[in-house]
Amino acid sequence: MLASLSNNTIQQYNVTFKLWWQYCSYNGHNFFDCSGAAYGSLNSHRSALSMLLGSNVGSDDRVKRLLKGVFKLKPSFPKYSSTWDPQVVLNHVSNWYPNRELTREKLTKKLVILxxxxxxxxxxTLSLVKLENISINPSGINIAIKDIIKTSAAGREQPSLFLPYFRENERICPAKTLEDYLHVTREDRPARVSNLLITVKRPYRSATAQSISRWIKQALSESGVDVAAFGAHSTRHAATSAAAAAGVSIDTIRKAAGWTNTSKVFAKFYHRQIIDNNNFAQLVLNQGDSAF
Structure with missing residues (x-):
């Protein structure tokens, strides 16, 4: 059962479990008995206790009333009420060209933002892209993700990413940028490193998710995006919102971003003001190419 949870979820729930244990010990309650007033003031507490005590905790009228009161006392709203325009970033990184003449750091930042x-x-997901799972063909580059990620589940397809050759504007072509990155890093890449993205300084090794987030934020900042308000994860908001504005169907957006067919995550948390999966990147890039 613990293996079904990610390390981040375990760390989040750990606080709740400790507080619940202290509460039960102090009041003489059975740790595995949810009779009486349920404990928790935040939604993560409810989720943790629901896993331990059963789903009836979340549906308990007293818990629901408690969380409603917490919301009124300390409202919690989505992190972003609006998002930035990808065209601004694409216009900026288009100046980083030719790719093979860029510094290692600038080429890496261009690749990760694209x-x-x-x-x-x-x-x-980007940190788990492996060289052996990259397939280059005339229309673009296919990338299979075979490692367990946040959305992995039994019976659910693993992500299969597609980067088209954006021949209308090679300056922001993701497939060409990836090819050039492979060429530039070929001689310095350690034999034991199978990850696509590697660090920009010696000794070269696989780039962590933290490093990739930092590069994305730097690219955003250099493009004029307010990184005090928008983090690396905001690229999902910006890209999916741009696709929706371009008329891409919700089903296509869900598939591209890794959400299930019935997921309401996009509508609730990601769709902000400002295809088939293979066309998703093309439509996002077209937003940037319109300025040229």
């Missing part, structure tokens, strides 16, 4: 925008995937 990957983030053209796939709408999480940084975690």
């Amino acid at each position: 990957l983030a925008l053209c796939t709408a995937q999480r940084v975690q």
